Amino acid sequence: MASPNTAVTGCVSSSHAADIGDVGRTRIALTGLVQGVGFRPFVYRLAVRHHLTGFVLNESGGVRIEIEGTAPDRLAFIQDLRAGEHPLAVIDSFATVEALVEGGTAFEIVESEPGPGRTVVPADLAVCAECVGELLNPDDRRYRHPFISCTLCGPRFTIIRTTPYDRPGTSMSPFPLCAACRAEFDDPAGRRFHAQTIACHDCGPVLTWIDTEGVRAVGDEALAAATRTLREGGTIAVEGIGGYHLACDATEDEAVSTLRRRKARSGKPFAVMVPNLATAAQLVDMSAALSADLQDRRGRIVLARKRIDGDLRLAEGIADGIAELGLILPYSPVHVLLFADTEPVLQAIVMTSANRTDEPIVTSTTDAHHRLAGLVDGWLEHNREILTPCEDSVVRRHGGEMQPVRRSRGYAPLPIDLPVAIAPTVALGGDLKTTVCLADRRTAWMSAHIGDMSQVRSTQALEDVIAHLSALMSVDVEQFVVDRHPGYRTRQWAFAAAAGRAVVEVQHHHAHAASLIIDSGHNPDEPLLAVTFDGAGFGDDGSIWGGEILRCTLRESQRVASLDSVWQPGGDIAARRPYRMALSHLAAAGVPWTPDLPPVSACPPDELRVIAVQCRNGLASARTSSMGRLFDAMSSLSGVCQDASYEAEAAMRLESMAASARAQDLRRYAFTVHDDDGLVRIDPSSVIAAVARDTTTGCDPAGIAFSFHQAVAAAVTDACRILRAKHGISTVGLTGGVFLNALLTELTHSRLTEADFTVLQHRHVPPSDAGIALGQIGVASFRRE
Numbered sequence: 001m002a003s004p005n006t007a008v009t010g011c012v013s014s015s016h017a018a019d020i021g022d023v024g025r026t027r028i029a030l031t032g033l034v035q036g037v038g039f040r041p042f043v044y045r046l047a048v049r050h051h052l053t054g055f056v057l058n059e060s061g062g063v064r065i066e067i068e069g070t071a072p073d074r075l076a077f078i079q080d081l082r083a084g085e086h087p088l089a090v091i092d093s094f095a096t097v098e099a100l101v102e103g104g105t106a107f108e109i110v111e112s113e114p115g116p117g118r119t120v121v122p123a124d125l126a127v128c129a130e131c132v133g134e135l136l137n138p139d140d141r142r143y144r145h146p147f148i149s150c151t152l153c154g155p156r157f158t159i160i161r162t163t164p165y166d167r168p169g170t171s172m173s174p175f176p177l178c179a180a181c182r183a184e185f186d187d188p189a190g191r192r193f194h195a196q197t198i199a200c201h202d203c204g205p206v207l208t209w210i211d212t213e214g215v216r217a218v219g220d221e222a223l224a225a226a227t228r229t230l231r232e233g234g235t236i237a238v239e240g241i242g243g244y245h246l247a248c249d250a251t252e253d254e255a256v257s258t259l260r261r262r263k264a265r266s267g268k269p270f271a272v273m274v275p276n277l278a279t280a281a282q283l284v285d286m287s288a289a290l291s292a293d294l295q296d297r298r299g300r301i302v303l304a305r306k307r308i309d310g311d312l313r314l315a316e317g318i319a320d321g322i323a324e325l326g327l328i329l330p331y332s333p334v335h336v337l338l339f340a341d342t343e344p345v346l347q348a349i350v351m352t353s354a355n356r357t358d359e360p361i362v363t364s365t366t367d368a369h370h371r372l373a374g375l376v377d378g379w380l381e382h383n384r385e386i387l388t389p390c391e392d393s394v395v396r397r398h399g400g401e402m403q404p405v406r407r408s409r410g411y412a413p414l415p416i417d418l419p420v421a422i423a424p425t426v427a428l429g430g431d432l433k434t435t436v437c438l439a440d441r442r443t444a445w446m447s448a449h450i451g452d453m454s455q456v457r458s459t460q461a462l463e464d465v466i467a468h469l470s471a472l473m474s475v476d477v478e479q480f481v482v483d484r485h486p487g488y489r490t491r492q493w494a495f496a497a498a499a500g501r502a503v504v505e506v507q508h509h510h511a512h513a514a515s516l517i518i519d520s521g522h523n524p525d526e527p528l529l530a531v532t533f534d535g536a537g538f539g540d541d542g543s544i545w546g547g548e549i550l551r552c553t554l555r556e557s558q559r560v561a562s563l564d565s566v567w568q569p570g571g572d573i574a575a576r577r578p579y580r581m582a583l584s585h586l587a588a589a590g591v592p593w594t595p596d597l598p599p600v601s602a603c604p605p606d607e608l609r610v611i612a613v614q615c616r617n618g619l620a621s622a623r624t625s626s627m628g629r630l631f632d633a634m635s636s637l638s639g640v641c642q643d644a645s646y647e648a649e650a651a652m653r654l655e656s657m658a659a660s661a662r663a664q665d666l667r668r669y670a671f672t673v674h675d676d677d678g679l680v681r682i683d684p685s686s687v688i689a690a691v692a693r694d695t696t697t698g699c700d701p702a703g704i705a706f707s708f709h710q711a712v713a714a715a716v717t718d719a720c721r722i723l724r725a726k727h728g729i730s731t732v733g734l735t736g737g738v739f740l741n742a743l744l745t746e747l748t749h750s751r752l753t754e755a756d757f758t759v760l761q762h763r764h765v766p767p768s769d770a771g772i773a774l775g776q777i778g779v780a781s782f783r784r785e
Contacts, residue, residue, distance in 0.1 A: 024070075028065040028066070029063075029064055033089055040194050055110045112164040131333070170197070207222045207381070230249055238380045269318065354372055360389060389448060393410050403761070419517075420782065425477065425480070448465075532549070533737075534736035551723070555782040670711055720755070739767045
């Protein structure tokens with residue numbers, strides 16, 4: 001094949017040349033994660049090793065290879081290619097066909113060919129150990145180069161503008177390779193052979209520091225100014241791979257409290273970056289699994305249980321009242337240099353998304369200086385454009401299994417296989433923890449975390465994400481899928497944007513269950529019992545659901561069990577004031593509001609009188625069966641949390657309190673579970689009454705909290721036993737935001753397993769609203785409205 005833009009040529013030794021009669025040619029087409037991971041250089045080296053001529057190139061659908069040589073050499077090449085030796089590539093399809101012999105003496109990597117079809121867009125990767133070694137080596141020419149990378153690491157999705165994945169289609173295109181980098185790019189023996197993101201001090205992006213007075217510094221001086229500001233207790237904005245972070249010294253009380261005050265984030269835990277595993281081991285209970293999780297090439301925030309006896313002390317206010325700490329290791333060269341440049345070395349840095357409350361993460365320098373003014377003492381930024389916002393992913397391990405809490409950088413937009421084909425579709429998820437899911441035929445792509453849809457900027461971010469994903473994947477959207485809640489902004493946007501295209505509405509909890517069905521690989525036509533516990537979802541009867549068990553498949557669902565509903569006084573405000581839900585549950589259980597009960601004493605008298613009316617007649621309230629709101633109520637009733645400054649704070653504090661319980665403090669609580677004319681009812685009244693009694697008699701809150709978790713797990717198991725007898729179903733799925741609670745998940749999984757149920761849990765997408773867009777796609781694949 002002739003190519004005017006051949007990047008590199010490898011000659012075949014004459015000692016291995018064959019007579020033309022012995023030579024054949026094979027064309028190979030591959031799809032999967034085969035671009036942006038150094039796959040073509042891998043193929044080149046493999047071909048040269050097997051004495052083959054031909055070429056390899058990227059095309060819009062994947063990678064095309066043609067090999068020419070003897071039959072044994074071609075067969076050996078194909079066997080090695082199928083063996084999966086490449087550390088990052090994932091081959092989804094592998095097709096071969098015989099071709100006409102063309103002759104030649106070399107194997108070539110040739111220029112990519114645009115055209116129809118699509119390939120897997122690679123996710124961003126943390127800086128590799130080899131690059132870190134060079135970064136810190138004074139004898140290396142990339143010593144202290146803040147953008148060091150190779151075929152095994154660096155940004156991918158966040159810098160890709162178009163496919164196929166080649167430098168001209170990325171935000172590295174403004175940085176032509178210098179002669180030294182070009183030589184490495186062309187060297188098949190090196191780690192940077194055809195690495196599209198490589199650069200050096202002479203040809204790459206540049207770091208800049210700008211303080212609030214407009215004083216600028218560049219390169220090493222920029223890093224010095226940034227680290228000096230951190231050492232002095234200041235807050236800086238750091239432009240990273242997928243957006244900006246706000247950073248401060250995590251060991252200094254005043255620095256952390258200043259950041260909280262400026263960001264108006266009073267209580268929500270901060271993620272903490274530490275330089276290495278040794279430092280992490282001073283903060284959390286370390287294990288082999290946690291060590292591997294922290295070092296994962298995706299560079300994720302890992303939630304781990306705090307140590308109470310570690311030598312390193314973090315500032316007050318990092319994660320007060322929470323038993324877990326979110327830790328992350330440096331995943332970009334800039335992060336590595338921030339730690340390396342401080343004297344004494346910083347031991348921990350807060351790294352939190354740079355945004356104002358409920359807004360999307362900031363990604364451009366213009367927005368950073370406008371939106372973050374007043375929050376920071378300076379900006380450490382660069383001139384490599386971030387094309388796609390991508391916040392840090394968050395994961396946690398429980399029961400030996402990994403569960404995503406936020407699926408974003410390092411995961412998006414890797415494809416997810418669908419069990420049923422669908423027309424070109426985009427699903428918009430919900431209004432909180434919003435992600436969108438694009439799908440075509442039997443492949444889905446979930447976006448990075450977008451956030452909450454309460455701001456105009458969030459709507460613009462939603463539009464940008466959909467447009468970018470659709471362009472990258474060559475999908476011309478024919479229909480939209482939305483939640484049924486009439487007030488959701490995502491739903492309203494879809495109806496406005498549809499312009500004659502179909503809009504499919506999917507019930508919130510069916511979407512949760514469908515997400516789990518796809519995530520777990522469950523047969524989409526085989527019914528399961530989906531225990532769907534969350535904070536709120538618009539129910540089929542117009543009330544707010546959230547404590548449901550559904551008998552469902554991807555095609556259909558039926559509510560077969562539910563937590564008894566109560567009034568949610570004042571609507572959404574009750575989620576911020578847990579004492580309101582506690583008062584409502586007390587009223588529903590017939591327990592008097594005595595002054596010694598924590599929610600009664602926490603509620604202002606005038607508000608208490610209004611809530612009393614609301615609990616009688618539902619004034620300005622809605623009925624809810626939400627398990628999330630029951631956890632809020634229990635947190636208030638046991639004296640743990642009366643006002644929540646962020647979503648799920650009350651429930652998180654209750655879980656953390658339960659983790660400190662002693663065996664002698666455990667109580668025997670039990671829900672009343674019974675079949676009521678076809679719907680299994682889970683009545684919390686007896687638990688509410690017992691907790692009210694134990695709280696007022698001075699029982700330990702930790703024992704109450706743990707015993708409540710046990711009671712919920714037992715109630716789920718009792719309800720599923722009844723449903724198994726009625727419907728003959730022995731597979732149970734756990735989904736919804738409440739199952740981000742690791743303790744509840746472990747207790748429920750254990751009880752169900754002991755009762756001979758097969759239990760399904762999320763493994764690749766979060767159980768919360770961050771995963772429902774995938775479920776919406778699954779449900780919509782069976783219907784078009």
